[in-house]
Amino acid sequence: MKKAYALAAVAALALSGCATQVKTLPLQSSGERHGDLFYGEQTHPAVKTQLGTASYSVRIARRTDDADTACGEALSTALQKVRQAIQDRHGNAAINIKTRFHSTQSASSTSYTCGVSSSAAAIAVTADIVVLDAQ
Numbered sequence: 001m002k003k004a005y006a007l008a009a010v011a012a013l014a015l016s017g018c019a020t021q022v023k024t025l026p027l028q029s030s031g032e033r034h035g036d037l038f039y040g041e042q043t044h045p046a047v048k049t050q051l052g053t054a055s056y057s058v059r060i061a062r063r064t065d066d067a068d069t070a071c072g073e074a075l076s077t078a079l080q081k082v083r084q085a086i087q088d089r090h091g092n093a094a095i096n097i098k099t100r101f102h103s104t105q106s107a108s109s110t111s112y113t114c115g116v117s118s119s120a121a122a123i124a125v126t127a128d129i130v131v132l133d134a135q
Helices: 002-016 067-088
Strands: 021-026 037-039 047-061 093-101 104-106 111-116 120-132
Touching: 021 067, 037 067, 047 067, 067 093, 067 111, 067 120, 104 111
Parallel strands: 037 093, 093 111
Antiparallel strands: 021 111, 047 120, 093 104, 093 120, 111 120
């Protein structure tokens, strides 16, 4: 019985460094251009045509970079997929962009939510693909 407790303690210690941290980071730290992307309730021109919802989950292997950089890379990868959906559906923007990691969601126009561990960063992005009226 003592041996089982010792093995459980060793396993718990080994896994304690693998914990995933949920982070909320400012959007400008991602290095993303925002011209065709409107986050949360961010104001945008009138919607001419609604083309559906796009939702993508991205998990990237973390290199030696810090947690914030890894989250920024995951966000960038997810937003590339959103931009591809805009193009594929003949839209010109994505509105109501939300980010989440598991049950922690952000519909903010200034920040995003990401999960990061020592080995990976992950994010889910959901957006409405639309055609906006020309300004």
